[in-house]
Amino acid sequence: MKISKKIIDNLKKGGVDFYLSVPCKLLANMIDILENDKDVYYSAVPREEEGMGICAGAYLGNKFPCIMMQNTGIGNSVNAIVSLLQLYQMPVVFLISYRGTPGEPVGAQGGMAKITEDILQTLRIPILHCYSEKELDKISTFSKHAKVVESPVAILCDFNLMKDDT
């Protein structure tokens, strides 16, 4: 719970006030925290691509949105990221549980893990890769950076960072 709380605290410190999630076991504590937080909007959403659209609308309404998802969700969202968020230069934070990184017990997660960073780099999305607790302090500044550059940004949280927190 300590890691999850630190991530949410830093996102809030960075100004993020609108949260969506497509669930992942590694995000479960963060979802619990957000469901009980009266200061921000939170909802589950069935699919990541749809979530990108809701985030775009929230930005137009002057919220600072974040979508939490597995790295697999990036694969579901490429067109929405490019032809909506990037086309209209909309800041959105992607908080990504990085399945398939070392510690992952499910072999099938390895495929998307191998190409996740390549996809984000191809999309020219700034990445903050969190391997350990010490990187979490950078989340608030990194989130604010999304607003400055008017772009989506991605925070990758490794399996081993999250596994002991759940």
Added chain:
Amino acid sequence: MNRFDLLNKIQSILKDNLVICNIGLPSQELYKINDQPNFFYMLGSMGLSSSIGLGLALSQNKHVVSIDGDGSVLMNMNTLATIGNRAPSNYTLLIIDNGSYGSTGDQRTFTDEKTSLKDVALGAGCKNVVECSGEETVNALHKAIADKDNSYVIISKINSGNVKIDPIPLNPITIRDRFRKFIGKVKYL
């Protein structure tokens, strides 16, 4: 009645609300009929008009009308479940259902066969679902916007067919900034 006729009939209602308009011909036709700063024209991301409008309605108090199409809703059908569970009362989804993919050459969609978006919306948890003709859409839209306690899904059954029209000559940042300025979120323009 086709989409252009319908948009002409409802443009006087739309201009007093925040409008998210579907990519392609719907946006191009609306732009030609009566361009307004409070109209957000989608230039990409087919399927997401309803989702963008939902996020906007959840984030501020003005009424939002998402103009969507049958083909686009079929592409993002989970949106109806999210709307059924989360849409606030300042949200109306107007699905212009002409049974065809108008912008790509009028290929038939499944709503021209067995699929009823009304039944899907009801099953997904949407409470106020109105299926009506193009003529009845004006009243349905008035009622939906006037009701301060409920969100609505309106499915307007019209004929397929398009008018010959040019692409929208606005760049995306212009569309974004004048829209945000209209709702009072951008000061510097």
